[in-house]
C-alpha cells in the first residue's frame with residue numbers, strides 16, 4: 001500500500017508542529033498515512049460539493065475519518081466527536097486538517113451518516129456496508145489473516161437509545177408527544193388540545209404524577225390505565241379524522257405516532273368483564289417497548305438475563321481478530337435467523353472459509369443444511385438437546401437411502417410416507433410398523449402404552465442432518481477443535497469496549513451503521529499494526 005508523501009505537508013500541519021502526535025500502529029496514524037488508499041472515491045460518489053456550483057462542502061474522506069475516530073476509544077456522541085476534533089492534534093492529523101482550520105459541525109456529520117445509509121447507486125448496497133467490505137478486503141490483501149484462521153460467530157446485546165417505559169407511561173407520554181406534534185402542526189395551544197381530547201394528564205410533569213392516584217391500589221391503577229388508554233384512542237381518532245388541518249410536512253410524523261400508539265394498545269391491553277382496557281395476561285410477542293425507539297425490543301441473552309434494544313451479530317477470525325461480517329437486529333430476533341446472511345457475506349469476501357464455529361443458538365439442523373448447500377461452509381455447533389421419549393424417533397435405526405427404519409425390538413419397516421407436520425409447518429417423513437409385528441412384541445407396553453394399533457413415528461424434517469450433527473459431536477477430536485470458540489468472546493469484546501453495548505442513535509438503521517463503524521475501526525486497528533510492523 002503506497003504512503004502519503006511529505007511534500008503534501010504544510011507549516012500548519014499538526015505533524016509538522018508536533019512530530020510525535022501520531023503514534024505508529026494506531027488508527028489515527030493509519031488514517032493519516034493511508035487515508036486516500038483506504039477510502040476509495042467511488043464509494044462517496046454523490047456526496048455534495050462534486051459539481052462546479054454551490055457552496056464548498058466537507059470532503060467525504062474527512063467526515064469518514066471523523067466518523068471512525070469516534071469509535072476508536074469507548075465510543076462517544078456525535079457532538080462529542082466534533083468537539084474533540086477541535087482540540088485533539090492527533091485527530092486533526094488523521095483528518096488531514098491544519099491546526100487553524102475549522103472542523104465539521106455535528107449537523108454535517110449527521111447528514112453524512114444519512115448519506116452513508118443510502119444505497120450506492122451502482123451496487124444497491126448501503127455505503128457503510130460497502131466500506132466495511134472494502135476494509136476487510138484490504139486486511140486480507142495485507143496479510144492480516146493467515147492459514148491458521150478459525151472462524152466463529154456470536155451475538156451480544158446492544159441497549160437501545162430511547163427510554164423503555166411501562167405501559168401507562170408509554171401511552172401517557174406517547175399521547176403527550178402526539179399532542180405536542182399536533183399543537184405545532186395546527187398552531188394550537190397544548191391546553192386547548194388537552195381539553196378537546198379530554199387528556200388533562202398530558203399537562204403534568206409526569207403522566208403518573210398527573211393521574212394523582214395511589215399506585216398501590218390495584219383498582220385505582222386499572223381505572224387510571226383505562227382512562228389513559230381511552231384518551232389515546234380519542235386522540236388518535238381526532239388526529240386521523242382532522243389530518244387535513246395539519247401542515248403537509250407534519251402529517252407523516254403524526255400518522256406514524258398514531259400507528260405506534262395503536263400498536264401499543266393492541267399489543268398490551270385487553271378488555272375486562274367491566275369493559276375497561278386493562279393489561280393483557282399475555283402481551284404480544286413483538287411488542288413496542290419505547291415510543292422514541294419503536295424498533296427496539298425486549299431480548300433474552302440467556303434464560304435469566306433480559307435486555308432492551310437490539311442484538312449485534314458478528315462473524316470473525318478468532319486468531320487474527322478480524323471481523324468479516326456484522327449485522328444488527330431487533331432484540332427478539334433469534335441468532336439462527338441471521339447466521340446464513342453473516343456467513344454468505346463473509347464467504348463473499350474470503351472464499352477460503354470452510355468451517356464456522358457457533359454456540360447452541362446456531363445448532364438447528366435446518367440451518368446447518370441451508371448454510372452447507374448455499375455457501376459450501378460447514379457449521380460446528382453443539383447439537384440440539386434430545387427429546388425425552390424413550391421409544392421416540394431418536395431410538396430408531398434409519399436407512400435414509402433405502403427408506404427403512406428399525407425399532408428397538410429389531411423390527412424393520414419399509415412403510416414410509418410423506419406427511420404434513422403441524423409442529424414444523426412443512427412436509428416430513430413418517431414410518432409405520434405392521435400391526436401384526438407390534439401385536440406380539442415384548443416391548444409393546446413400553447413402546448405403545450395404552451394405544452391400540454401399530455407404531456407410527458414422524459421424523460424431523462432434517463432428520464439425517466440432525467443425526468450427522470449428533471454423531472460429529474460425539475467425536476473427542478471435534479470437541480477439542482471446538483474449544484477455541486470461546487475466543488469469539490474476544491471479538492465480541494472488541495465491539496463492546498468501543499461503544500457497541502449502547503446504541504448512540506434511535507432506530508435500527510442507526511444501530512446498523514454504528515455496528516459497522518465499530519467493526520471497521522476494529523479491523524483498521526489490525527491493519528495499522530501489520531503496516532507499522534512492516535515499516
Ligand code: SF4
Pocket residue numbers: 407408409410411433437438439441442443444447448455
Ligand atoms: S411395539 Fe412395534 S414398533 Fe414398538 S418395539 Fe415392538 S415391534 Fe417395534
